[in-house]
Each structure stands twice: as structure tokens, then as C-alpha cells.
Amino acid sequence: MLKKIRRLLAVLCFVAVTLLFLDFTGALHHWLGWAAKVQFFPAVLAANFIIVAVLVLLTLVFGRIYCSVVCPLGVMQDLISWLHGKRKKNRFTYSKEVKWLRYPVLVVFVALVIAGVGATLTLLEPYGTYGMIATNLFQPLYQWCNNGLAAIAEHYESYTFYSTDVWVKSATALALSAALFAVIGVLAWRGGRTYCNTICPVGTLLSFVSRFSILKVHIDHDKCIKCGLCARNCKASCINHEDGTVDHSRCVTCGNCIDKCHKDAIYYGRPRKGSQGTMPSLESSHGKSDTSDTSDKSDPHIDKGKRAFLIGAGTAVAVAALAQAQKKVDGGLAAIEDKQMPKRKNPITPPGSISARNMARHCTACQLCVAECPNQVLVPSGEMMTLMQPMMSYERGYCRPECTRCSQVCPAGAIKPITVEEKSSLQIGYAVWDHFLCIPTRDKDKDGNPISCGNCATHCPTGAITMMPLDENVENSPMVPKAINRDKCIGCGACEHVCPARPTAAIHVEGLEDHRTK
Numbered sequence: 001m002l003k004k005i006r007r008l009l010a011v012l013c014f015v016a017v018t019l020l021f022l023d024f025t026g027a028l029h030h031w032l033g034w035a036a037k038v039q040f041f042p043a044v045l046a047a048n049f050i051i052v053a054v055l056v057l058l059t060l061v062f063g064r065i066y067c068s069v070v071c072p073l074g075v076m077q078d079l080i081s082w083l084h085g086k087r088k089k090n091r092f093t094y095s096k097e098v099k100w101l102r103y104p105v106l107v108v109f110v111a112l113v114i115a116g117v118g119a120t121l122t123l124l125e126p127y128g129t130y131g132m133i134a135t136n137l138f139q140p141l142y143q144w145c146n147n148g149l150a151a152i153a154e155h156y157e158s159y160t161f162y163s164t165d166v167w168v169k170s171a172t173a174l175a176l177s178a179a180l181f182a183v184i185g186v187l188a189w190r191g192g193r194t195y196c197n198t199i200c201p202v203g204t205l206l207s208f209v210s211r212f213s214i215l216k217v218h219i220d221h222d223k224c225i226k227c228g229l230c231a232r233n234c235k236a237s238c239i240n241h242e243d244g245t246v247d248h249s250r251c252v253t254c255g256n257c258i259d260k261c262h263k264d265a266i267y268y269g270r271p272r273k274g275s276q277g278t279m280p281s282l283e284s285s286h287g288k289s290d291t292s293d294t295s296d297k298s299d300p301h302i303d304k305g306k307r308a309f310l311i312g313a314g315t316a317v318a319v320a321a322l323a324q325a326q327k328k329v330d331g332g333l334a335a336i337e338d339k340q341m342p343k344r345k346n347p348i349t350p351p352g353s354i355s356a357r358n359m360a361r362h363c364t365a366c367q368l369c370v371a372e373c374p375n376q377v378l379v380p381s382g383e384m385m386t387l388m389q390p391m392m393s394y395e396r397g398y399c400r401p402e403c404t405r406c407s408q409v410c411p412a413g414a415i416k417p418i419t420v421e422e423k424s425s426l427q428i429g430y431a432v433w434d435h436f437l438c439i440p441t442r443d444k445d446k447d448g449n450p451i452s453c454g455n456c457a458t459h460c461p462t463g464a465i466t467m468m469p470l471d472e473n474v475e476n477s478p479m480v481p482k483a484i485n486r487d488k489c490i491g492c493g494a495c496e497h498v499c500p501a502r503p504t505a506a507i508h509v510e511g512l513e514d515h516r517t518k
Contacts, residue, residue, distance in 0.1 A: 002268055003255030006069060013038075014075040020409075021134035021371045022142040024164055029372065029409050036368060036411040038070060039127040040202050045362045046413035059206050063213040067196055067203055068252040072134075073126040074196055074203075077188035078254075081235055084189045090232040092191075094240045097247060098198045109201040116357065122176075122365040122388040126200050129180055131366025132380075132388055136177035139371055140166050167396070169370060173380035173388055192235025197250045207249035215269055217251055217258070219244045223265035230257035230266055337502040339395045348392035348429045348491060348511035350378060351399065352407035352415040355514040356386075363389040363414035369406035375399060377493065378406060389414075392428070394493035394509065399428075401461055401492060427516040429491025429509040431456075431465065433481050437506035440478035441470060450478035456495035456507050457481055464488035465495060465507075481507060487518065 016035035019028050036042065043051035055066055067074045085091070109124050121128050143166045150161035168174055187194040196203040219230075221244055231241040233256045238247035258266050346356070350369065353359040365388035370378045375397040378390045390406070392399060401424045407415045418426065435441055443451045457465040466483040481495075491509045499505035 002253075003259050006065070006253070006255055010069045010075045010078070013070050014072050017072040017130070018134055018138065021131060021368060022139050024139070024143065024371070024374075026372055026374060026405055029405075033409065033411075036127075036366075036409070039411060040066060040071075040206075041121075041125050042127055042364055042366070042412035045364065046411065056209055059209045059213060061214050063216060063248065063251060063253040064203070064206050064210045065253050066206060067193075068254050071126050071130075071202070073130040073184070073200075074193070074252070076130060076133075077184065077193060077195060078235070080185050080188040081192045090229065092232050092234055092237055094231045094234070094242075095237040097250060101198050102204050105199055106201045106204045113361075116361045116385075118360045118363060118365065118386045118389050121363070123180075124199065124201055125364050126196075126202055128364035128366040128388075129184075131364070131368055131371075132173065133177050133181045135367040135371045136169070136174050136380075137181060165376070165396075167376075169378075170380040170382060172382040173367075176388065191237065193237075193250075193252060196252070197236055197238075210251070211249050213248065216248050216271070217246050217253065217266060217268050218271050219246065220265045220267065220272070223263045225263055225265070227262075229260045229262070233257060233260045339505060340503040341393050341395060342496075342504050342508040344508070344510055346429075346511040346513055347381065347383070347386070348493075348509060349515075350390060350392065350406045350415050351404070351423050351426050351428050351515070352410075352418040353515070354416060356511070357513070359389060359414050360386050362412050364412050365389050366412075368409050368411070369415060372405050372409050374405060375403060392491075392493065392509075392511070394496040394505075396497075398493040398497040399491075401490070422517075424490070425518045427490050427512060427518055429493075429511045430486045430489045431484050431491070431495050431507055432510050433484060433507045434504075435480075437501050437504060438480055439501055439506065440480050449476075452479060453500065454479060454481075455498045455500060459494045459498045460489075461492060461494060462488045462490055464490075490518070 013035060016032045017039075020032050020036055023029070037046075037048070038051055038055075040052070040055050043055070055070075059066060068078070069075075105124070113121065122132065123129070143164055146161060147163040147166070150163040153159065153161050184195050197207075217239075219239075219241075224241075224244060226241055226244075228241045231237075231239045235254060235256065236247075236250045236252050238250040239245075239257055240247075253268070255268070258268060349356050349359045363386075365380070367380060367388065367390065370380060370390050377392050377394055377397050377399050379393045380388045381391045402420050404418055404420060404423055407418045410416075439453045440450045445451055454467050457467045464485045464487075465481045466485070467479040468482045469477040470480045470482070471477045491512070493509050495507045496505045496509055499507050
């Protein structure tokens with residue numbers, strides 16, 4: 001019963017979190033937003049002390065159920081390990097705690113988080129790691145399936161589904177997500193919860209509390225016959241059946257050992273008579289120890305197909321995502337060159353992030369805001385200090401003043417909730433015009449006259465751009481956006497997005513390190 005309840009709750013939390021990252025409509029966040037807010041480290045960064053206190057209290061009572069029920073990365077590892085278990089049973093063995101790796105990783109993680117080095121969150125924090133994998137690997141697959149259903153529905157004159165663009169938001173993010181998925185997948189395939197009990201800082205932190213939990217897994221020495229089934233089914237490798245001990249700091253309370261024990265010698269609860277102390281050695285109880293008879297022998301026929309799938313899943317998604325890109329044409333005749341991101345002196349952080357420093361210190365790089373952005377203006381950063389954290393890019397759209405979705409979905413407090421009214425008066429950057437890239441200054445028609453444009457001024461939602469003659473002393477001088485009122489500009493990027501100059505827009509937005517209210 002314990003195992004069934006745990007699995008049911010784990011599936012509920014895992015599906016809820018995954019759907020948050022897969023959903024591109026924004027409709028599910030109202031119902032499933034809780035799944036992101038109950039994650040341990042985002043709650044710490046958001047100073048949500050109620051959630052942190054509840055999770056610590058649950059660990060103090062039940063053990064590390066957070067790792068086996070709430071954490072999406074932990075449940076993903078369980079799924080991968082479960083797939084391998086279908087092929088090879090009784091494959092785990094007891095191993096000692098890797099203290100020399102576990103605790104230094106935690107110390108370094110905490111030190112770098114305090115120092116504001118965001119890259120450590122990306123590579124070590126479990127919720128952020130899963131979010132990055134889900135956004136860059138799982139969401140494109142989900143969108144392709146959606147587009148396939150949309151094509152079928154359209155064939156039958158139904159519009160139940162609608163297609164959406166599938167694009168590579170960042171080659172670095174795609175490669176890093178694939179690498180992390182491969183490494184964690186292989187570790188889970190071979191050793192179950194190896195990652196959780198050797199690298200994950202949240203798992204190590206909760207292990208200090210779980211040592212003192214009220215309810216634990218215990219072995220009844222009067223009933224135990226030392227068959228070793230419990231140890232060979234413990235995905236945390238924390239049961240030493242030879243001396244009848246359980247390392248409660250690594251136990252994730254999965255219930256596998258209880259389910260496999262045929263003698264009812266393992267139970268979950270308070271210790272009872274006969275379950276404490278060290279069991280007699282195998283030699284004294286059964287004569288000469290012979291663990292080879294009860295241990296599972298390695299299977300010479302390794303399932304290379306499944307292993308290759310796990311390792312190569314990221315690569316397959318990368319290739320498919322690149323192949324998804326379609327050639328854009330103007331009127332079906334001339335190919336339109338893709339626009340490139342300009343080199344900015346300061347990156348642009350989303351409205352509500354307050355400042356670049358606040359974003360770097362609080363963002364877990366889970367990329368939920370990137371996955372949810374309907375305007376496709378958020379992309380993962382490739383800079384080391386802000387690795388995989390969101391930044392604004394206006395090649396595919398601009399930040400519409402009426403949209404505040406990213407501020408509503410952030411669980412870590414990196415992007416504070418703001419209203420539409422607050423966003424319309426919030427300046428995240430300012431527009432800068434480049435004389436040499438502007439079409440009226442460089443292109444001419446067949447008669448030799450400058451080509452007029454004015455797209456930036458026409459589409460500016462705040463009226464911050466005014467078209468003026470390039471040279472006021474020359475008659476018929478081309479009109480260019482020389483006059484930009486920085487007090488009116490909010491940095492939404494509408495001007496940069498609609499600028500027809502290629503490959504780099506003639507007008508671009510420079511980010512503000514500290515956002516301002518006009």
C-alpha cells in the first residue's frame with residue numbers, strides 16, 4: 001500500500017510539472033502552477049518560508065519523500081530505472097555513502113549561490129535541471145505531435161488543434177540539455193538514484209533531516225533470513241543486508257524493499273523490538289557466507305537498443321529540431337534572410353525581474369518562463385555567469401505591453417508578479433539607432449532615390465520614436481529615426497522586431513541593469 005500511494009502521488013506531481021513546461025497556450029498554469037511552487041529550492045529563493053517549512057516537516061516525519069514524490073528529476077530517474085528493471089531484475093547492490101563527493105558539492109553549491117553565480121543552479125539544482133530538459137527536449141516533441149494532430153484535424157475541416165512554431169531557442173541550451181539528460185539517464189539506468197545520493201545538493205541537504213525522521217524503513221532481525229532481496233531492489237543502494245542496517249540519509253522511502261520482502265521482515269514506521277542493532281554475521285548464522293548464490297549475475301546480453309535510445313535521445317531531438325526550420329520567403333519568390341541577435345552591451349532581463357543582479361541571484365534556469373512565453377522573446381542565456389537563465393531577444397517577436405505571463409509563472413521570485421498597468425510604465429531597456437544599417441541610408445530604388453521605411457516609428461507602442469530628415473539642409477533627405485525619446489521608450493523591442501534590415505536590425509534595444517518606472 002505504501003508503494004502504491006507513493007507512486008500515485010509521484011505520477012500526479014510529475015505529470016503536473018511536465019505539463020507546465022509542455023503547455024504553450026498558458027491555459028494550464030491556473031490549475032497546475034502549484035506544482036512549480038512546491039519545489040524546494042525555488043521556494044528557498046522566493047523566500048516562501050511556508051513551503052520550505054512544510055517540506056522540512058514532511059521530511060522530518062516521513063523521510064525523503066520529497067525526492068521520491070515531488071522532485072520531477074527524481075521521478076524521471078525512477079521511470080528510467082523502472083524501464084531497465086523490466087529487463088534486468090534484482091540488479092542493485094549496497095554501496096557506501098560517497099562522502100568525499102556529496103558534501104563538497106553541497107558546500108560549493110551554497111557558496112556559489114550566495115556569490116550569485118547562476119551557472120551552479122543550472123548544472124546542479126534538480127528542478128532547474130529538469131525544467132531545462134523538459135523545455136529544450138520534451139516540449140519540441142510535444143509541439144510536433146500537436147502540429148501533426150492539427151494537420152489531421154485541418155484535413156477534416158476541424159480546428160480543435162492549431163499548429164505552433166517549433167524552433168531552437170538556443171543551440172547551447174539544446175546541447176547542454178541533451179548532455180545532462182544523457183548523463184542522468186545513464187546513471188539512473190545503471191544505478192537508480194546515484195545522481196540523487198552523490199551529486200544533488202537538495203538531496204544532500206534533506207539527508208541531514210531524514211536521519212532524524214520519525215518514520216523510517218527498519219529491518220526486523222528476528223524475521224530476516226538475509227536473502228538479500230531488499231538490497232538488490234533498493235535503488236538508493238542504502239540497505240546493507242549483511243549487517244541489517246539502512247542508511248536513512250540516502251533512503252528515499254520508495255517502498256521497493258518492503259514490497260520484495262517475503263518474510264515481512266522490513267517495515268516502515270517506528271522501530272520495534274528486534275529491528276535495532278547489528279545482525280549476526282552470515283558465517284555465524286548460516287555457516288560460510290556465499291553471496292554469489294543470492295546475488296544477481298550480470299546478464300551478458302545487454303539491451304543496447306534501450307541504452308542507445310537514452311543516450312541518443314538528445315541528439316535525435318537536436319537533429320529533428322534543426323530539420324524543422326522552414327525556409328521563409330517574401331511572396332513566395334525571394335528568400336528572407338534570418339535576423340540575427342545584435343551584440344548588446346547589457347542583456348535585457350524580463351519585466352518584473354527588477355535588475356540583472358536579482359535575476360542572476362534568484363533564477364534557477366528552469367526556463368518555465370521561456371516555455372510559456374507566447375511572444376517567443378525569451379531565450380536561454382549562453383553567458384557563464386547567467387548560464388541558461390532567460391534573456392530577451394526580438395528576432396521572432398516583441399514583448400507586448402499587455403502580456404505578463406512570465407511574471408505569473410516564475411516560482412523562484414526571479415521575476416516578480418506585475419500587472420499590465422505596471423508593465424506599461426516599466427522600462428527594461430532603451431532603443432539605439434545604427435546609421436549605417438538603416439535601409440533609408442544604405443538602399444536606393446531603381447531611380448536612385450532612398451527607400452523610405454519608418455517601420456520602427458509606426459509600430460512603437462509608446463510613441464518614443466520620431467522620424468526626422470537625415471540631413472535637414474538637404475531637400476528630400478531620407479527620413480530616419482534620429483529622435484528617440486529614452487524617457488518614453490520601455491524597451492519592448494517592437495522597433496527591433498519590425499525593422500526590415502538584415503541580418504542585424506538597424507535599431508536595437510540595450511538592456512538596463514536596473515529597471516526603472518517611468
